[in-house]
Amino acid sequence: MKLSNVLSGLAASMLASASLTGCIIVDGDDHSGYGSITVALTIDGRADRFQCFDYDVDGFVVSVVDEAGFVTEASADCDDLGLTLFDLPAGYYDVDTWLVDFDGFPRSDIVRHEFVDVYGGTDTLVRVDFPWTWIDP
Secondary structure (H helix, E strand, O other), X not given: OOHHHHHHHHHHHHHHHHHHOOOOOOOOOOOOOEEEEEEEEEEOOEOOHHHHHXXXXXXXXXXXXXXXXXXXXXXXXHHHOEEEEEEEEOEEEEEEEEEEOOOOOEOEOOEEEXXXXXXXXXXXXXXXXXXXXXXXX
């Protein structure tokens, strides 16, 4: 057997094993441009619109704070179970989320995710769950 056949077989098996592990090779770190953050909401572990009704929650608010302290805030109906904040400069953010009633008053504790990494040209998913014990009766 030729050495070249052995080497090509070894290289092929290494590539095959790398593809099975889900390895992705990225050239560079794109912390430039603009990205987005999508907040996916669950209540007591369930992405169910009826949870909003059961806990008397009308909406939720998302506050995003960058490293310099700049704040962006958005809100959505609870029934939407999520929202996306677009055009965020690439970088790190703290994301606070809380539930509100019809008048906009807080109905829950704040769930915080720190150091959420946003890359240019991508959407970063943040999953937020409110255990029933965190919701005001």
